[in-house]
Amino acid sequence: MPAANQYAHHQRLEQEVERPRETFIWALFMKLSDIIKSRISTRSFLDKPVSEEQVRGLLDIARWSPSGGNLQPWRVHVVMGDARARLIETVKNAIADNPFADEAELQIYPPKLADPWRARRSNLAEEMYATLNIPREDKAARLQWLLSNYEFFGAPVGVFFSLDRRFDKGQWAHLGMFMQTLALAAEEQGLATCMQEAWTARAKTVSAFLDLGEHEQLYCGMALGFADKDAPVNNWRSTRVRVDEFTSFIKE
Numbered sequence: 701m702p703a704a705n706q707y708a709h710h711q712r713l714e715q716e717v718e719r720p721r722e723t724f725i726w727a728l729f730m731k732l733s734d735i736i737k738s739r740i741s742t743r744s745f746l747d748k749p750v751s752e753e754q755v756r757g758l759l760d761i762a763r764w765s766p767s768g769g770n771l772q773p774w775r776v777h778v779v780m781g782d783a784r785a786r787l788i789e790t791v792k793n794a795i796a797d798n799p800f801a802d803e804a805e806l807q808i809y810p811p812k813l814a815d816p817w818r819a820r821r822s823n824l825a826e827e828m829y830a831t832l833n834i835p836r837e838d839k840a841a842r843l844q845w846l847l848s849n850y851e852f853f854g855a856p857v858g859v860f861f862s863l864d865r866r867f868d869k870g871q872w873a874h875l876g877m878f879m880q881t882l883a884l885a886a887e888e889q890g891l892a893t894c895m896q897e898a899w900t901a902r903a904k905t906v907s908a909f910l911d912l913g914e915h916e917q918l919y920c921g922m923a924l925g926f927a928d929k930d931a932p933v934n935n936w937r938s939t940r941v942r943v944d945e946f947t948s949f950i951k952e
């Protein structure tokens with residue numbers, strides 16, 4: 701499907717999953733369901749600081765996430781201020797030295813992603829690049845955009861999540877619950893987030909920077925800050941399949 705058509709398709713779906721308008725009144729009366737629907741992956745942030753106290757407050761909420769056996773397997777590493785600038789510089793240098801990923805300890809996607817997931821992934825990319833006005837042929841601009849992941853899309857705070865390597869798949873799911881709770885807590889407070897698996901491509905560099913112990917495996921980053929609400933990339937909503945496409949009701 702050509703990019704323009706995909707975009708039209710997206711806009712049709714968007715009406716079904718309309719993002720609540722974030723007005724002052726809305727903020728006063730918002731429900732959890734509003735917060736869930738208004739959270740998006742924010743990919744352009746204001747140059748406006750977030751205090752350590754506020755980040756601590758968010759983590760203080762997220763720690764109430766459930767985990768099997770109450771293991772609370774998550775480890776969180778907050779990078780802000782000068783450390784954020786140093787990390788960005790360190791990773792930039794690492795990319796210049798070796799444009800290929802550090803290593804593939806963690807595969808973000810299976811090597812041969814099958815449909816429908818492959819199509820969903822490429823639809824997302826096409827819709828995002830259409831919003832950004834970056835055509836498919838402009839590989840340099842697309843690469844540049846990808847690299848903005850490694851600047852947290854301008855967010856003043858970077859949060860990293862790691863797990864002990866001895867954990868199994870269950871604990872990875874529990875970490876996911878923690879991350880979503882954190883993102884929703886941020887949303888409630890007028891902050892914005894973007895989870896960033898992109899950092900796993902630089903896991904070695906980031907792990908060394910964070911001084912992770914040998915048992916710690918880096919999973920993911922999260923950009924945290926105030927959204928630039930005027931940026932077109934923040935004024936677009938990714939689509940979702942309908943409930944019946946992923947749910948079976950077994951009744952008899």
Ligand SMILES: Cc1cc2nc3c(=O)[nH]c(=O)nc-3n(C[C@H](O)[C@H](O)[C@H](O)COP(=O)(O)O)c2cc1C
Binds near residue numbers: 740742743895896899
């Ligand atoms: C664990 C995780 C990692 C992600 N990593 C990235 C990333 O590295 N860069 C990025 O731009 N988006 C990333 N995303 C955002 C997804 O593309 C996004 O969640 C998905 O398209 C749904 O859109 P929404 O979050 O705006 O609702 C990530 C999302 C999750 C949940």
